[in-house]
Amino acid sequence: MEPYEKIYVSQAFLKTDHGQIACVDCHGGNPDDPNWQTAHAGLVKDPTFPDPENACGQCHPEISAGASKSLHFTIAPIGQAIARRMGPADPPVRAALETAREKHCSQCHASCGQCHVSRPDYVNGGFLAQHRFQKTPLMETTCASCHGGRVFAEFTGLNHKIDADTHFEDAEMTCMDCHQGDQMHAPAEGVETRRQSARRPRCETCHPEASSQDSERAAHQIHHRKVACQVCHAQAVKQCYGCHVGTDAKGIAYFKCQKTTLGFKIGRNPAPTPDRPYTYTVNRHPPVIPETFDFYSPGALKQFGQSPTWKACAPHTIQRQTTQNSACNNCHGNRALFLDISDLADHEVAANAAVVVADDQLPSTLADDALPPN
Amino acid sequence: MQKAGLSGWAPLFAFGVLSFASPLVGQEAPTSTCVQCHTDVKKLIRLSWEVEKVRGKPRLSAENEGEG
Secondary structure: OOHHHHHOOOHHHHOOOHHHOOHHHHHOOOOOOOOHHHHOOOOOOOOOOOOOHHHHHOOOHHHHHHHOOOHHHHOHHHHHHHHHHHOOOOHHHHHHHHHHHHHOHHHHOOOHHHHHOEOOHHHOOOEOOOOOOOOOOOHHHHHHHHHOOOHHHHHOOOOOOOOOOHHHHOOOOOHHHHOOHHHHOOOOOOOOOHHHOOOOOOHHHHOOOOOOOOOOOHHHHHHOOOEOHHHHHEOOEEEEOOEEEEEOOOOOEEEEEOOEEEEOEEEEOOOOOOOOOOOEEEEEOOOOOOOOOOOOOOOOOOOHHHOOOOEEOOOOOEOOOOOOOOOHHHOOOOHHHEOOHHHOOHHHOOOOOOOOOOHHHOOOOOOOOOOOOO | OHHHHHHHHHHHHHHHHHHHHOOOOOOOOOOOHHHHHHOOHHHHHHHHHHHHHHHOOOOOOOOOEOOO
């Protein structure tokens, strides 16, 4: 966007309910000062962060209260993951990683305004629709700004030779068809990963028959509650193997991302729950490595092995028919599809002990490779 | 009857007098400097050049590497 486009306010906005509120009520500054520099002194660019109470809470108290504790707003699980891998540490180390978290990880938080009014700060903002509030923002300008590297590219088919997700390609769905407002705005205090979020989307909401033990399909009956839906219905996803962060000589934060691949790995579920009872899930490698924060504090992730580096994921590359579900033995006995110790770097072995599928845990090859009758 | 007829015209007469007397009638409500600038593309383009002179262009680090 051109700089002026980012801050152009349309007459149409001024006619909306939000346009009836004086600019100064939300943004501060001096509305009577014709000098732009002094007029903008004390201006609050995003009045919805860190506390949306004044700007949004006056009219939307419930949404505002929940959203300010939501995963998108706080991205708290990232801080918890860093703390787990850091372990007990001296105050200077903790302070250094806090700086790193603020400078890098926290740049991806999403406030009310950064979803409903402008693009996220992470992509340098800019109004979505000339300051007109968007009840349901467009996924291309809002979700993709932060999730463009992996999930959005997978969902819309931007990865080489990987089909777009059928929900996008065939059903013409958008992110918001599954990730609705009640999920986005749900408070998430104490949640350690987004998988623990009570309101995350579930396949069975729209496909109750497929996830039923009484399903008409034999494959669904056999794998019921043992295998996550994506194990059979997802294609390869982006795997990232290492990211360093730091601050350059000009004081600007930088990321150095190492190798990425498109791959598909099935791992064991290290902590089954009634909500996610599966033995097998699809796993993704996040970009963290022991040296990720070395610029800020060398060797700070002393307990790197406390958390797996192959994480259960929800690939957005869903197809009804995939390579692995076209014949039983495409999975059964197929070592290459399952996470093996040979897939791990030395520093990852301990961290992924509960995720690796050992040879004796591999589903055995079936004598009759024909799919059971539906 | 006559009195009643005159009193019926009185509100209309009063409205007419007040309309001419009020400087706001027939004009747009005053707008803040914020609105005047942020709804004017030409002004914003000119101001964006000034802002760039003062603050510089938003920069990315030259040390970024790989896919984000």
